[in-house]
Amino acid sequence: MRPSGRAADALRDVAILPGFARHAEGSCLIRMGGTEVLCAASAEGRVPGFLRGSGQGWITAEYGMLPRATHMRGEREAARGKQSGRTQEIQRLIGRSLRAVVDRAALGEMTVTLDCDVLNADGGTRCAAITGAWVALSLALRHLVRMKVLARSPIVGQVAAVSCGLVDGAAVLDLDYAEDSTAAADANFVLTAATGEAPGGIVEIQATAEKRAFAPAEFLELLRLAQAGTAALYATQLRALEG
Helix, strand or coil: CCCCCCCCCCCCCEEEEECCCCCCCEEEEEEECCEEEEEEEEEECCCCHHHCCCCCCEEEEEEEECCCCCCCCCCCHHHHCCCCHHHHHHHHHHHHHHHCCECHHHHCCCEEEEEEEEEECCCCHHHHHHHHHHHHHHHHHHHHHHCCCCCCCCECEEEEEEEEEEECCEEEECCCHHHHCCCCEEEEEEEEEECCCCCCCEEEEEEEECCCCCCHHHHHHHHHHHHHHHHHHHHHHHHHHHC
């Protein structure tokens, strides 16, 4: 029995509330169990220097955790004067994940920044951030189409992320903190879904043995769970956009 009482292949309760940040071009609050992340998309009419004159846009992200998002107060990174390696790694992952499903030529020389701020953390914060950021980005690009800044939305696919792990000898989906802290192995899967011209596929898999090496068959079971889990997340994303 999992600590939450869920079946091995069950996601935590997931909710995506669009338009949570009233001033952003696109935003949402995503809840996955006890994890809550505010995702806000901001568009500006310029690109980094390496893209000037290329005709292509850029999607990037910033990620952070509020000091009391966790059980103990964490120090604000701004107070330290630099970001941790974990923070930099996660925000690069979010940016890569979103760029995988955007036609950057259709975006033109424009940058969209996704701010992903963790309000409450109970495992899977990077996965929730990626899943919510796609909704915030989609809403922002729809807004730019309505404002006639863009001729069409450059979104060509969906992307979502979910964690899986080996806990007490079993493969389970969507780890909360209690499971993540005791797992024999854990993995984050960032997967895409086909819409329009984008093929479904893998953006990134981060898999680590924590207590023992795991077998290829166990990894394939984790992948199977992740594919089913992200399929459910894609449906939740689309419902949020319809709302």
